[in-house]
Amino acid sequence: MKLRSGWLRGRVPVLLAAGVVTACQTVATTQTGAVGIERRQMMMVSSDEMVQASSQSYQKIIQQAAQKNALNRDKAQVDRVRAIARRLIPATGAFRADAPGWKWEVNVLTSDELNAWCMAGGKIAFYTGILEQLQLTDDEAAMVMGHEMAHALREHARERIAKSKATGLGLSLGAQLLGLGDLGNLAANLGTQLLTLKFSRSDESDADLVGLELAARAGYNPEAAVSLWRKMGNATGNAQGGLAFLSTHPSSPERIRELESNVPKVQGLYAAARRSSG
DSSP states (O other): OOOOHHHHHTTHHHHHHHHHHHTOOEEOOSOOTTTTOOOOEEOOSOHHHHHHHHHHHHHHHHHHHHHTTOBSOOHHHHHHHHHHHHHHHHHGGGTOTTGGGSOOEEEEEOOSSOOEEEETTTEEEEEHHHHHHTTOOHHHHHHHHHHHHHHHHTTHHHHHHHHTTTTTTTOOBOGGGGTSOSOOOBOOOHHHHGGGOOOOHHHHHHHHHHHHHHHHHTTOOTTHHHHHHHHHHHHHHHOSSOOHHHHHSOOOHHHHHHHHHHHHHHHHHHHHHHHHHO
């Protein structure tokens, strides 16, 4: 089954024209938080358009995964991931007042791929590969999820499209890019482009720091951000499955040092969350 190709073709010229007219307005997508995110962003595509496209794309991915028996096969694993999400979602209000009310969805896809992502509007997928091959603790899984949720909160995909003047929106993405095997071709749209975007270093820094704070506010140990990215670095040579996550979220000593320097900023939030839950 395919999405109507005319859906996107008919809108690209409109989106491009709108971007020219508005001269790519800069906006502040989130509050600064304890980690001090202040970078303003240039936008062209509307937020509503991104959310609509992402929702359609997500449902297509979930439907095709189900057809291949690759959707939510391990109840305990799914319950674990969704429990982490339930703790993180209320914390998103510290950055965006509207975010706790998004139509969040969380699913686990069976694949050896080391991957996880969150589309615009809160559509989340974790792959079994990243959970199992890296043997993530709950704290580390929360850091992965917080990082991906931060990309959605900061609307990095929308920003990337503006910076590239919406080029490449007509590219077709095969299911192999999703690490799910032969699920058939997925029609290209704004939602699926999110899965293969290589965010800038500033985007990654935003997501690292916002994700760190989200996890701390939800009662997950911020030190896990450091252990997570060390595992990611080691995975470059040791992983048996694909490295889709690392191809778009490269690990580096600089990244780890930045996280280490910001852990003290959220330790108080973590301690307060632990007290309130105890």
